[in-house]
Amino acid sequence: MQTRIGAPTLTIEKARQEASTVFLAKVFNWMAIGLALTGGIAYLTASTGLALSLVASPMFFVLILAELGMVFYLSARIEKMQPTTATCLFLGYSVLNGLTLSTIFLAYTRTSIAGTFLITAGMFAAMAVYGLVTRRDLSGLGSFLFMGLIGVILASIVNIFLKSPALYWGISMIGVLVFVGLTAYDVQRIKQIGEQGIMAQGEVAIHKGAIIGALALYLDFINLFLMLLRFSSGSRD
Known part of the structure; x- marks a missing residue:
């Protein structure tokens, strides 16, 4: 006679997955x-010549500050927001980022931008798969990578002068390593959120969780794309 003691456990695990x-x-x-929204806005802004006017205007720095504010606000207030508000902020940030990123078309050729995008997509996909399938707990890596990110930001500010x-x-090299690592870490973290029952918490929690995960x-x-673009040989300089 066969035993079925393990069947409920297997069913629960399958449901979690x-x-x-x-x-x-x-x-x-x-x-x-x-x-897609960022890429489309960036391309249209560059194609119409608005990128050149934008980079020479104080509005460029206003847009950058607005982007930072939206990211911090969305990350800090996501739990208290309505799903529609969270969605609008994410899409609005994508649009603003498209406007500011349009200026890369002034510094690099379209061929180099497209090539770097494909390389970025390949690296991102590889690390996302690693984050999904690895049995290694990457949670300890998160603190180390965050410290690396802070270091990259501070060093970039210092190098302005x-x-x-x-x-x-x-x-640039450290930045690539940091964002490659963060990709695997964030994907594993999002996978764990899915396994821990967010899908049973209702549409509001699911939608807000998806938005904040998508932002990360x-x-x-x-x-990662911007760091890799620095190594491109297609600079217009």
Whole structure:
């Protein structure tokens, strides 16, 4: 006579995995929407010549400050927001980022931008898969990567005044490593959120969780792209 003691456990584990898969799909869908919106706005802004006017205007710095404010506000207040508000902030941030990123078309050729995008997509996908399948707990890596991110930001600010080529390339290389690591870390973290029952908390929690998860992955992708673009040979300089 066969025993079925393990059957309930297997059923629960399968349900958790299925819930996590559905949640991850929602996160990646919103991330893709954000990236598509940013890319489309950046291309149109550059094609119409508005990028050149924008970079020469004080409005460029206003947009950057607005972007930072939206990211911090969305991250800090997501739990108290309505889903529609969270969605509008994420999409609004994607639009603003498209406007500011349009200026890369002034510094790099379209071929180099497209090539770097494909490389970024490949690296991002590889690390996302690693984050999904690895049995290693990456939670301890998060604190280390966050420290690295702070270091990159501070060094970048310092180099605005030093203008050191060596520091510039050092920041770029470390930045690539940081955002590659953050991609795996964030994907694993989002997977765990899906496994821990967010799909049973109602549409409001699911939607807000998907938006904040999409924002994290969106930022990982964009920053990895910008770091890799520094190594492009297609500069207009």
